[in-house]
Amino acid sequence: VPDHQFADVELASLYDVFYPWDSREDMPFYLPFVMAAESALDLGCGTGMLLKRARDEGHTGRLCGLDPAMGMLEQARKRKDVEWILGDLSTVVFDGEFDFVVMTGHAFQVLVTDDEVFGTLESVRKALKPGGRFGFETRNPTVREWEEWTEERIDGTTTDDGIDVLMRNSVGSVEEDLVSFTTTYDSPSWQEPRQSRSTLRFLGVESLNSFISDAGLVVVEQYGDWDRSPLNDKSPEIITIAGRGM
Numbered sequence: 001v002p003d004h005q006f007a008d009v010e011l012a013s014l015y016d017v018f019y020p021w022d023s024r025e026d027m028p029f030y031l032p033f034v035m036a037a038e039s040a041l042d043l044g045c046g047t048g049m050l051l052k053r054a055r056d057e058g059h060t061g062r063l064c065g066l067d068p069a070m071g072m073l074e075q076a077r078k079r080k081d082v083e084w085i086l087g088d089l090s091t092v093v094f095d096g097e098f099d100f101v102v103m104t105g106h107a108f109q110v111l112v113t114d115d116e117v118f119g120t121l122e123s124v125r126k127a128l129k130p131g132g133r134f135g136f137e138t139r140n141p142t143v144r145e146w147e148e149w150t151e152e153r154i155d156g157t158t159t160d161d162g163i164d165v166l167m168r169n170s171v172g173s174v175e176e177d178l179v180s181f182t183t184t185y186d187s188p189s190w191q192e193p194r195q196s197r198s199t200l201r202f203l204g205v206e207s208l209n210s211f212i213s214d215a216g217l218v219v220v221e222q223y224g225d226w227d228r229s230p231l232n233d234k235s236p237e238i239i240t241i242a243g244r245g246m
């Protein structure tokens with residue numbers, strides 16, 4: 001069982017099939033921020049959907065996608081008009097280079113330890129130009145979305161090659177704010193199912209906001225959903241736009 005589905009080239013190739021642009025609320029939310037920024041960094045860019053779209057819509061500045069998973073980056077690298085870098089902010093250092101840094105698809109939740117959360121936020125601040133912004137979201141722990149990630153809920157899709165693939169999740173453990181689960185992919189065309197294990201952190205808004213300010217960033221906007229509704233205990237998301245001071 002691979003540690004993470006995103007390192008696996010074949011599973012990574014299924015990502016955009018399961019989560020196409022039209023199924024995503026985060027992408028249209030962040031796209032205008034990218035378009036308005038002269039230079040943008042997509043941290044944990046995955047298959048690179050957001051920056052590819054920004055280029056398609058006429059962005060002419062620097063677009064840089066960074067991701068530590070080779071499988072995902074291989075998908076992104078099919079497009080040559082965006083800069084793609086393998087790694088994360090503990091291995092790649094940027095210094096005052098971006099007007100906008102973004103983490104989409106709940107990528108922020110893969111940061112599980114305090115050191116990873118704080119280190120990433122600090123490196124984001126460093127990567128931003130004075131006055132730059134960081135946009136990202138994390139699932140609100142108060143709605144306990146992981147309780148819906150049960151084996152009865154099966155998602156299915158068909159690849160471009162006409163192969164039907166089914167996906168289901170099973171939560172293994174919930175310890176404090178860490179949720180560990182297994183995702184199983186299966187297809188009548190495969191000899192056996194493929195599985196991946198992941199752990200995500202569900203930081204509450206108070207802890208999140210103290211990490212943000214400890215890292216020298218300021219919360220500029222915070223919402224509970226993609227329609228920009230205010231955050232409360234029933235909100236599915238904690239969507240934050242944080243700023244680096246001048």
Ligand SMILES: C[S@@+](CC[C@H](N)C(=O)[O-])C[C@H]1O[C@@H](n2cnc3c(N)ncnc32)[C@H](O)[C@@H]1O
Nearest residue numbers: 006043044045046068069072088104105107110
């Ligand atoms: C759920 S995917 C989201 C991908 C993409 N942002 C999207 O919205 O489609 C999470 C991504 O986070 C990446 N990731 C893992 N560890 C990371 C880290 N320390 N910093 C940034 N990204 C990381 C994974 O490789 C994966 O591509």
